[in-house]
Structure formats: structure tokens, C-alpha cells
Amino acid sequence: MQKSIINVIVLFFLCSFLGVKGMAQQSYNFKQNSVYIYNFIKYTEWASRKSTIVVGIVGSTPVEEELKSLINHKKSPGLSLVIKRVSVEEAKKCDVLVVAQSAIEELKALAKVTDKLPILVITERPNMSRYGACISFTINEDEDFKTEYQLSLKNCKARGLKISDQIKNNAELMR
Amino acid sequence: MPQPIDTTDLSGLSLEQLKHLKSQYAATDMEKNINLAIEAASNNPLSLRKSPSIISVITGEEITRTGAKTLLDVLKTIPGMEVNVDVQGVVALSFRGLWANEGNLMLMIDGFEFNENAYNSLQLGNHYPVSDIKRIEVIRGPGSAIYGGTAEFAVINIMTQRGEDIKGGKLGVVAGQAQNGFTQQNVNWAIGNKVNNFGYSLTGVFGRAQTSQSDYKDVYGTSFNMTDNAPSQTLYLNGNVSFKNWAFKIIYDDYQCYTRDGYQAALSKPYPNYFKNVMGDVRYRKAIGKKWNIQSRLSYKQCIPWQNKLEIAPVDTGNFNVYSLRAERYKFNISANWEHSKRFSANFGVDANYDIGTKTDGELFKNNNATQFSFFNYAPFAQLLFNHRIANVTLGARYDVSSAYGSAFNPRLGITKRVGVANFKLLFASSFRAPSIENIDYSLNKVELKPERSNTIEFEASFKISKYMFLSANLFDITTENAIKYFVRSDSLTVGDPDGYRNSNVRCGSRGFELEYKYTTPKGMLRINYSYNSTAGKQIDSLNMVPGHSESTLGIAPYKFSVLASKTVLKKFYVAPSFQFIGERFAITALTSTGSPIYSTIPAQSVFNLHIGTDAMIRNVSLGLGVKNLTDEKILYPQAYNSLHAPLPGMGRELYLMVNYSFRKKEQNK
Numbered sequence: 001m002q003k004s005i006i007n008v009i010v011l012f013f014l015c016s017f018l019g020v021k022g023m024a025q026q027s028y029n030f031k032q033n034s035v036y037i038y039n040f041i042k043y044t045e046w047a048s049r050k051s052t053i054v055v056g057i058v059g060s061t062p063v064e065e066e067l068k069s070l071i072n073h074k075k076s077p078g079l080s081l082v083i084k085r086v087s088v089e090e091a092k093k094c095d096v097l098v099v100a101q102s103a104i105e106e107l108k109a110l111a112k113v114t115d116k117l118p119i120l121v122i123t124e125r126p127n128m129s130r131y132g133a134c135i136s137f138t139i140n141e142d143e144d145f146k147t148e149y150q151l152s153l154k155n156c157k158a159r160g161l162k163i164s165d166q167i168k169n170n171a172e173l174m175r
Numbered sequence: 176m177p178q179p180i181d182t183t184d185l186s187g188l189s190l191e192q193l194k195h196l197k198s199q200y201a202a203t204d205m206e207k208n209i210n211l212a213i214e215a216a217s218n219n220p221l222s223l224r225k226s227p228s229i230i231s232v233i234t235g236e237e238i239t240r241t242g243a244k245t246l247l248d249v250l251k252t253i254p255g256m257e258v259n260v261d262v263q264g265v266v267a268l269s270f271r272g273l274w275a276n277e278g279n280l281m282l283m284i285d286g287f288e289f290n291e292n293a294y295n296s297l298q299l300g301n302h303y304p305v306s307d308i309k310r311i312e313v314i315r316g317p318g319s320a321i322y323g324g325t326a327e328f329a330v331i332n333i334m335t336q337r338g339e340d341i342k343g344g345k346l347g348v349v350a351g352q353a354q355n356g357f358t359q360q361n362v363n364w365a366i367g368n369k370v371n372n373f374g375y376s377l378t379g380v381f382g383r384a385q386t387s388q389s390d391y392k393d394v395y396g397t398s399f400n401m402t403d404n405a406p407s408q409t410l411y412l413n414g415n416v417s418f419k420n421w422a423f424k425i426i427y428d429d430y431q432c433y434t435r436d437g438y439q440a441a442l443s444k445p446y447p448n449y450f451k452n453v454m455g456d457v458r459y460r461k462a463i464g465k466k467w468n469i470q471s472r473l474s475y476k477q478c479i480p481w482q483n484k485l486e487i488a489p490v491d492t493g494n495f496n497v498y499s500l501r502a503e504r505y506k507f508n509i510s511a512n513w514e515h516s517k518r519f520s521a522n523f524g525v526d527a528n529y530d531i532g533t534k535t536d537g538e539l540f541k542n543n544n545a546t547q548f549s550f551f552n553y554a555p556f557a558q559l560l561f562n563h564r565i566a567n568v569t570l571g572a573r574y575d576v577s578s579a580y581g582s583a584f585n586p587r588l589g590i591t592k593r594v595g596v597a598n599f600k601l602l603f604a605s606s607f608r609a610p611s612i613e614n615i616d617y618s619l620n621k622v623e624l625k626p627e628r629s630n631t632i633e634f635e636a637s638f639k640i641s642k643y644m645f646l647s648a649n650l651f652d653i654t655t656e657n658a659i660k661y662f663v664r665s666d667s668l669t670v671g672d673p674d675g676y677r678n679s680n681v682r683c684g685s686r687g688f689e690l691e692y693k694y695t696t697p698k699g700m701l702r703i704n705y706s707y708n709s710t711a712g713k714q715i716d717s718l719n720m721v722p723g724h725s726e727s728t729l730g731i732a733p734y735k736f737s738v739l740a741s742k743t744v745l746k747k748f749y750v751a752p753s754f755q756f757i758g759e760r761f762a763i764t765a766l767t768s769t770g771s772p773i774y775s776t777i778p779a780q781s782v783f784n785l786h787i788g789t790d791a792m793i794r795n796v797s798l799g800l801g802v803k804n805l806t807d808e809k810i811l812y813p814q815a816y817n818s819l820h821a822p823l824p825g826m827g828r829e830l831y832l833m834v835n836y837s838f839r840k841k842e843q844n845k
Binding site for chain 2: 073
């Protein structure tokens with residue numbers, strides 16, 4: 001009897017982890033995420049003054065098109081953005097990196113390549129601060145599935161980025 | 176008041192505005208379910224995963240889609256819950272391997288406690304209706320830190336449909352038939368609406384049923400067929416009026432179940448047990464600013480339980496007696512909720528109740544030689560909730576002070592943490608069972624009964640595998656001290672008392688685990704659960720002991736497996752098969768020539784049910800047709816403690832029909 005109980009528990013956790021492995025991706029409103037990103041850039045200070053901010057997109061995400069459409073539509077004085085798809089190797093030339101959910105496995109390599117470089121790393125997958133993300137999007141299921149973001153001040157500081165209160169005040173602060 | 180945000184062009188929105196933007200995400204039913212605000216688990220409703228309790232939620236739609244005809248049909252599918260017979264043909268619940276029908280398990284309907292106040296028992300069967308249920312929250316763990324002395328092991332919280340849910344009216348009929356005649360004949364109705372600040376509803380059920388049509392053999396060797404010997408009748412009304420911050424509610428519950436199972440011999444004819452509850456309350460709720468919320472409630476409840484008012488035939492005298500007691504409770508509650516910030520909130524208040532027991536059968540209470548006995552209870556309580564990035568922590572406590580049985584302090588600690596799709600809960604709670612009016616009166620040799628105390632530790636891991644799948648597993652450990660036990664003449668600790676209540680002299684309890692898998696899509700649902708309990712490492716009171724078996728208690732199976740499914744077919748129909756498997760149990764089935772109990776094994780039990788329904792064939796009409804106990808399995812409800820009653824048979828194969836007609840008022844043009 002004891003053996004069969006242990007088998008049931010082991011089977012349960014095995015199924016659980018297999019299930020977690022194949023979990024569904026977060027369902028974002030990408031138009032909203034693009035405006036979030038635009039605001040993050042607006043309220044972040046880089047150590048050296050930038051005339052043009054290069055936003056690198058790692059992996060495939062609809063936010064790329066939304067961002068392009070946004071900067072065509074919206075002109076902010078003193079803020080010029082270039083949006084382009086980049087590989088891990090090209091990442092260190094960017095000022096902002098947006099890591100798509102589908103490319104989240106590249107995050108470890110990205111963290112290594114861009115270590116301590118002044119790059120605002122934004123991930124579409126939540127809880128990525130332990131892999132070097134500065135900001136991670138998340139869907140808060142307790143708040144009627146609203147899109148929110150997590151902020152790691154420690155990672156921002158390590159990259160020499162200064163984050164304004166506008167970003168801090170609306171964030172879930174992470175280590 | 177904040178202005179609505181224009182969502183056609185988001186480009187001009189600030190971070191704060193973006194954060195408050197309404198989600199366009201269409202949550203699945205499963206996601207809605209696991210993010211429901213659970214009302215019963217804490218003083219301040221939290222989502223299922225954040226709530227500091229192990230919880231099962233059953234929606235009204237699930238009840239309809241799976242063809243549940245009674246509350247018992249629903250509760251049988253909850254992990255850890257089993258059905259046992261009490262006395263006088265009443266069936267009730269045990270939970271996690273422990274008999275739970277004497278104030279250990281609380282049933283609430285719309286905030287009213289349905290445990291009668293003389294013995295704190297429940298009577299299932301064709302009793303509490305399911306036709307008006309909006310949602311059931313089953314707290315599979317202690318609830319004394321919130322609810323006090325009848326929520327030691329678990330809480331069943333039923334929320335019924337209000338005016339805003341009904342928006343019109345409905346009328347339903349349930350009719351069941353087995354080999355020897357009808358099994359259930361119920362009529363249910365609901366009317367209600369809400370216009371601006373004014374809401375009203377009136378729901379009810381009127382019906383009758385049979386417990387079984389099989390043969391029953393008592394421990395003394397007498398047998399009879401249950402057909403027409405164990406009928407029940409029910410009349411239940413639930414009225415609700417709300418206006419602005421005020422709500423008024425009244426419930427009338429009149430239930431009768433017949434029995435021929437006497438105390439020392441089978442009775443010559445079936446006698447009715449009458450159970451009557453009348454409850455009413457007025458509630459007031461007011462928000463003060465953005466951070467404060469106060470609520471207050473004044474209620475009255477009158478119960479006349481286990482009443483035998485018919486004249487007893489001379490041949491049955493001594494085996495069944497005239498009995499009548501009126502138990503009344505006046506209750507006042509006031510509480511406040513303070514939302515300090517997103518990170519911290521607090522709830523605190525006080526409950527006070529005054530209980531009066533009045534003997535109306537000419538007998539006197541033993542403890543004061545009077546026809547009336549009363550006591551007062553008050554309980555301050557508080558709960559603090561910390562939302563920290565490391566974990567959410569709930570810290571709560573309630574201190575019950577009674578003029579009849581002393582005091583009981585019930586702290587609780589709940590730590591919950593979500594990591595991606597996984598969620599973890601670590602819970603500790605102290606709980607108690609307050610001695611009821613008749614517990615105190617029937618205490619052994621008039622020795623003052625101490626409250627029964629339990630400490631429960633639980634751990635749960637759950638996973639949202641996908642938008643449609645949810646899996647949870649939990650471990651539990653319950654230790655009970657001073658368990659209040661009902662004994663009859665064969666009790667090992669007593670000499671000379673024919674029956675009564677005493678505190679147990681051992682530390683009882685159980686431990687085990689429960690697994691639950693849920694799959695819900697727009698086309699159907701699947702719910703599978705398995706529960707296991709054992710008394711290994713715990714002691715067992717002599718009244719629950721099975722000689723030679725130290726890991727299980729009398730009448731309760733160590734494991735239970737349940738499958739419940741519903742699937743839409745041919746666009747218009749849904750098919751709902753279900754299956755329950757209960758492991759081997761032990762029961763007292765006879766007595767030796769010297770009057771000692773003879774224990775027998777009840778084989779494992781498998782029950783298949785099938786329900787087919789549609790709500791798309793005829794406008795405003797839903798139809799259901801089904802078979803319960805498809806294979807005609809011999810269902811038995813053994814007694815979970817030694818009070819010399821043989822297992823009560825349940826219903827065999829049964830065919831039933833459900834018809835519901837509903838009309839909704841046209842929405843007013845805005």
C-alpha cells in the first residue's frame with residue numbers, strides 16, 4: 001500500500017512538471033506592451049546621452065510591428081527610436097532589448113554577452129530578473145488579467161541605468 | 176471618479192493609465208474558476224490560489240451539467256468526503272477519515288449556519304436543495320479562526336442565486352424512479368430581479384424521496400425492506416431583499432425523515448424525525464472612503480431538531496422515544512476591513528451569540544433540572560494579510576469565550592506563493608468543536624465537557640498546466656485532543672450510563688493526501704480526484720476502533736477515487752458520465768450472544784452514473800435524463816462510530832428526469 005501511494009505521488013509530480021514544461025504562453029495585448037516599452041524608454045536615463053535609441057527585438061513577437069507603428073504615429077521631441085530584429089551576437093549594440101516569449105531560452109546567453117552593458121533588457125516572460133532582465137511583463141490573474149510589469153532595480157543599477165519614479169511607482173519590485 | 180480610458184489609441188497613455196487598462200484577455204472558464212474571489216476561506220475574499228485554505232469550488236452550471244439531484248450527489252465527489260449513517264436513519268458526512276457530523280463540519284447557506292444547535296449535526300439526503308445554488312466553496316480544512324466552534328475540520332459554503340442572477344423566474348421538476356417505486360419527486364422554483372439598488376429573490380423546493388429500496392438488517396438480526404420505511408419530505412424557502420447597503424434574509428427549512436431502525440430493536444413501523452429551522456437576519460455594509468469597509472449583522476435562528484412528536488407504540492417504547500427541544504440563537508457580528516495598501520490589509524471584529532435550549536417534551540435538562548438552559552459566547556477575531564514579494568502571509572486568530580464550556584483560542588497561519596504556473600500553500604490552523612446544548616446536558620456523569628481541539632497542518636502544490644488544465648495535490652495532518660464522543664452502553668470508558676458524551680482520553684486524528692485534476696473547455700469538463708487517509712501515527716478512540724486494524728477507523732474507507740465529466744455532443748446535448756470508487760470499509764453488523772460487536776468488511780464500492788441533458792431543444796426549457804447507480808451496486812452507508820447501528824443501504828439503480836422552465840425579464844433600455 002505504502003509503495004502504491006508513493007507511486008501515485010511520484011506520478012502526480014511527474015505529470016505536473018511535464019505539464020509545466022509545455023505551459024501556455026502569456027496572452028498579451030501587444031499594442032499595450034509597445035506603449036509600455038515606449039514609456040520605459042522615455043523614463044530611463046542612460047549614462048551617456050543618446051540621440052537615437054536602438055531597440056533590438058530578440059525572437060519573434062508582434063510587439064515589433066506595434067512598436068514600429070507607434071513610432072511612425074507618435075513623435076516625441078528628443079526621442080528617436082530605431083527598431084530592428086537582432087541576434088544574440090548583435091545584442092550588445094542595442095540600448096534596449098525586448099526578448100520575445102518564444103526566445104526566452106536565449107536569455108542566459110544574452111545576459112552573458114551583454115553583461116554590465118547599459119542595456120535595458122525587457123522580457124515578455126515574467127520572473128526573469130534572476131536571468132538579468134531589468135523589466136519583465138506579467139499578466140496579473142488576480143487583477144482580472146491586467147498586464148503589469150516587474151522591475152529589478154538591482155539589474156538596472158548593475159547596467160548603469162537610472163530608472164525614474166514613474167516606472168518604479170507602477171512596478172512590482174523584484175530583486 | 177476616474178475618467179474611462181480611451182482604448183482606441185493607447186499611444187498617449189501614461190504608465191499608470193496602462194496599468195489600469197482593462198484587459199482584453201478572454202479568460203477561460205478554468206482560469207475564471209481559479210481566480211474567483213473565495214469568500215469562505217478568509218475574512219477578506221482572496222483568489223483561490225491566494226486563499227489560505229485547501230479549496231474545492233463547484234459552480235451552479237457544473238451541478239446542472241452533471242445531473243446532481245441533491246447536495247449529497249455533489250459532496251460525494253469532493254476529495255476526502257464520505258457518506259455515513261448517524262442514528263435514526265440520518266445520513267451525514269465524514270471527512271479525511273474522521274466522523275464529522277457533530278459540529279466538526281459546518282454547512283453555511285448564504286451566511287447562515289445550517290448545523291442545528293442542539294447537537295450541531297447535519298442531515299443530508301433529499302434535504303438542502305441544489306436547484307438555487309450559484310456556487311459551492313468547500314474549505315477542505317479547519318475554519319474555526321473565522322467561524323468558531325462548528326468548523327473544526329471543514330466548511331461547506333453555499334451561495335444561492337440572488338435577484339441579479341435570476342432576473343425573472345424558473346420552475347423545475349425532478350422525478351426519479353427505481354424498481355419498487357419513486358425515489359425522488361421534487362418541485363423547485365425561483366423568482367427574483369434587481370433594479371437599480373433594489374433586489375429581491377424567493378427560491379424554494381418542495382418534495383419527497385426514499386433513502387433506499389433494499390433490505391436492511393440491524394445488529395440484533397431483524398431485517399425489513401426499506402421501501403416506504405425510510406421516506407423523507409422537504410420544504411425549503413429562501414427569501415432575500417436588498418436595498419442599497421442593507422440586506423434582509425429569511426430561510427425556512429422543514430425536513431422529515433423516517434426510520435424503523437430503533438436503538439435496541441427494529442421498530443414496528445416507521446417513525447418520523449422532524450428537523451425544522453427558521454432563520455432571519457439583517458445585514459448592513461458600508462464603505463468609508465477608499466480604505467475602510469464595515470459590516471454588521473444581527474440574526475436569529477430557531478431549530479427544532481431530531482423531534483419525535485408522534486405517540487410511540489407500546490411495543491417500540493424504549494427503542495424510540497418522544498423528544499422535542501427548541502434551540503434558539505441570537506447573534507450579533509460587527510467587523511471592519513482596512514485596505515492599508517496593496518501590500519497590507521487587516522480585518523477585525525467581534526461575534527457574540529446567546530443560545531437558549533428549551534425542552535418542549537415535558538423532560539428537564541439534567542444539568543439544571545429546568546426546562547430551559549442558556550449560555551453566552553463572544554469571540555473577538557482578527558486577520559492580517561501581507562502581500563510580500565517573497566510570499567503572501569495570512570495571520571489570523573479568534574478567541575471564543577463561553578459561559579458554558581470555557582474558552583478556545585484558534586490561531587492560523589497561511590503562507591502562499593506563486594512561482595510562474597505553480598502555486599504553493601503551507602497552512603497551519605488550530606480549531607475546535609464547541610460542546611452543543613445537548614453535548615453539555617448529556618456529558619458523562621455531568622462532568623463538564625472540554626472543547627474538542629484540533630491542530631491541522633497542510634501543504635498544497637498546484638499547477639496551472641494550461642488555460643484549460645489545473646492540477647493540485649495536498650498533504651494534511653490532523654491531531655485532535657479531547658475529542659467529544661457519543662457513546663452507548665458498550666463504551667469502554669463508562670460504567671452505568673446508558674448513553675452520553677465524553678471527552679476522549681487519546682490524541683486522535685488522521686493524515687493523508689488528496690489529488691485533484693481539472694480540465695475545462697467550452698465544450699466540456701473533466702474532474703478527477705483521489706483522496707487517501709490513514710490513522711497511522713495517531714491514536715484511535717475505542718468508539719472508532721476496528722480491532723486488528725490500526726490504520727483505519729470504523730466505517731470510513733482509506734481511499735476514494737472520483738471521476739466527473741461533461742461533454743457537449745451534437746451541438747445541442749451534453750453527456751455527463753461519472754464514477755466513484757470507495758475502498759474497503761469496516762462496520763459493525765451484528766452482536767455476539769454477550770452483546771459484543773461483530774465487525775464485518777464492506778467490499779470496495781464502484782458507482783457509475785450517466786446524465787444526458789439539453790437546453791437547446793425547446794426555448795426556455797432545459798431537460799435532463801439520467802441513470803444513477805447504473806450497475807445497481809449495493810451502496811452502503813456504515814456507521815463511523817460504535818453506536819450499534821448496522822450499515823444503512825443506499826439507493827439501487829434509479830432512472831430520473833429533470834425539467835426546468837425559465838423566463839428572464841427583458842433588459843431595460845439604457
